[in-house]
Amino acid sequence: MTELKQFKIFYRAIRDVSKVVHSKTGTDLNEVLKLMVSNTTQGLNGKGAALCIFNKETASFTIRASYGIDEKYLALEPLAGKRFFSWPNKEYTPHIITDISNAPRVKYPKEAWDIGIRMMLDVPLMFDNLLFGFLRTYFEEKKVFSDDELDFMNAVTEQCACAINHDSKIKFHILQYNKLATKIDRLSSLGRMAAGIAHEINNPLTGILLYSSNLFKKASPDGPFKEGLEIIMQETQRCKVTIQGLLDFSREKKPEKVDANLNTVIEKSLALMDNEFLIKRIQIIKNLDPAIVNFQLDPNQIEQVLINLLLNAVHAIDGKGTIGIRSRMDTENNTVLIEIQDNGYGIPQDKLQKIFEPFYTTKSDGTGLGLSVSYGIIRNHQGTVNVLSEPGIGTLIRIELPIMDDTNEDNTKG
Ligand SMILES: Nc1ncnc2c1ncn2[C@@H]1O[C@H](COP(=O)(O)OP(=O)(O)OP(=O)(O)O)[C@@H](O)[C@H]1O
Ligand SMILES: [Mg+2]
Incomplete structure (x- = not known):
């Protein structure tokens, strides 16, 4: 050749x-x-x-x-x-x-x-x-x-x-993509089904609560029904909170964005939690970046996210401990960063993927909706949420929100 x-x-x-x-x-x-x-x-x-x-x-x-x-x-x-x-x-x-x-x-x-x-x-x-x-x-x-x-x-x-x-x-x-697509499909049909059930259950629960509290008022203080009725009211109330969370989650309310200051929202959320921190003897280490400019966000929804995250941190610490909260302006990427860090029990590696799933909870009284609702809100703000955690050491939740003016944002996403 x-x-x-x-x-x-x-x-x-x-x-x-x-x-x-x-x-x-x-x-x-x-x-x-x-x-x-x-x-x-x-x-x-x-x-x-x-x-x-x-x-x-x-x-x-x-x-x-x-x-x-x-x-x-x-x-x-x-x-x-x-x-x-x-x-x-x-x-x-x-x-x-x-x-x-x-x-x-x-x-x-x-x-x-x-x-x-x-x-x-x-x-x-x-x-x-x-x-x-x-x-x-x-x-x-x-x-x-x-x-x-x-x-x-x-x-x-x-x-x-x-x-x-x-x-x-x-x-x-x-x-991987096919697995994820199947999972999303399953979750969304599950979500639709859950929303339908929640809607159906909400009305009878209101009735139960109304009639039981009327009977409670009329029941004689020493009679045999008072204690039972009180339990019915408490348990019904608990069901209503879960159902309301589920309805909020499935509706994924459209954010009502206004020009707001993120640090002010953080301060307000901390103020709402003040009592909780005091009772649990939790120290707050606050580090807010004054350079953060006002931008379009829904202050009520972001507050809801922060409270969910702070409540999770308080629960994870379970007693005396520290929660760090930090905000930072990233001028290069035109984003703001919020970090909430606790020194609580942490999340095992194999559970990190699960914590944003609706109804995933490790708490006896949790609904498992806090993080999934928060994730939905941040996503509707075109932001991202990341978690770093180490069992026995603590958890860091990092939220990144893009700074957008109302001219280029999509406010129709719900
Ligand atoms: N900071 C944290 N440290 C350790 N575990 C956490 C933390 N945040 C969340 N988790 C884990 O993620 C799970 C899901 O959290 P999520 O907020 O969605 O629901 P929940 O707190 O259990 O219930 P709810 O928010 O309705 O009270 C928690 O049960 C807990 O196991
Ligand atoms: Mg929670």
Whole structure:
């Protein structure tokens, strides 16, 4: 084969693989792997080739694509065992097998010989310094490889490794996305159902509360009904609070934005909680940035968020402790940051994803709606909420709100 022809074959192999590396869907990976094995076989003037990838489930290398080699011989694979998991040289350079009868990496030398194989070349497939497969080319006669040929093989397998990695990342993201979409779908139908039930229950609860409090007023103080009626009233009231929270959550009230000062909203929320802090002996460390400019927000809704977060912090501290509250103007990103930090019991890592789900609570008297309502409010302000937490050390909730003027904001989102 002329050098030019060989160059063309290698060039095509690299170009085909690069296409997948840069494609958005990566759907034609199998096609490219097939091209890889055929093009490299032709380029090296071999008998055939097989691309072996490590399979976590079977803990062996299985063939993902092959060319020119008898199916019966290939069916003898998968290639398992220590000899395949470690590369014969530390540099992970191509490994040439000249004596197939005595090579530890050749599992079936007799069968290989019978189909005319006399030599093999293994080139590793690496990603992030990890071996995850190799490309094996088979030859019918012994040959000496030029440096150019080995360089080309390295370049092709590098591209191939990228393509496989790229494809598996895309598949992983698609899987994650589908899972999330199903979850959102489930949550929204659950939300609609819950809102319907809440609506239906709200009216009879009002009736129960009204009649029980009337009876309570009429019941004689020493009679047998007073205590029972009081319990009915308390429990009904508790149900109403839950139902109201659920209604607020499902309605996701549209924010009524006005030009307001965030620090003033923070101060007001702290003032409302003052008594609570005093009783629980909680120290507040306040650090408000005076540089924060007025911007469009719904002060009542933001206050509701802050109170929810402060109540959670107080509960997490459960006694003497500290709550830090901080605001900061980020002029570079045109956002403001609010942080609420407590040194309470913290949230285990595996529960961090759950705390914003409606009805997730670890408290005997909690509704589990505080954070999901707060999240909805911040999202309607086009903001974000992030949580950092360490069990036994504490929790930091960070809210980021964009500063928008009313000309470019979408006030219709509800
Ligand atoms: N600062 C915090 N520290 C530790 N855990 C927290 C903190 N904030 C929230 N959590 C966890 O997240 C859960 C959900 O919080 P969320 O505010 O939504 O509901 P809740 O506080 O349980 O009930 P409600 O707000 O209706 O009283 C809590 O039950 C708690 O387990
Ligand atoms: Mg709460």
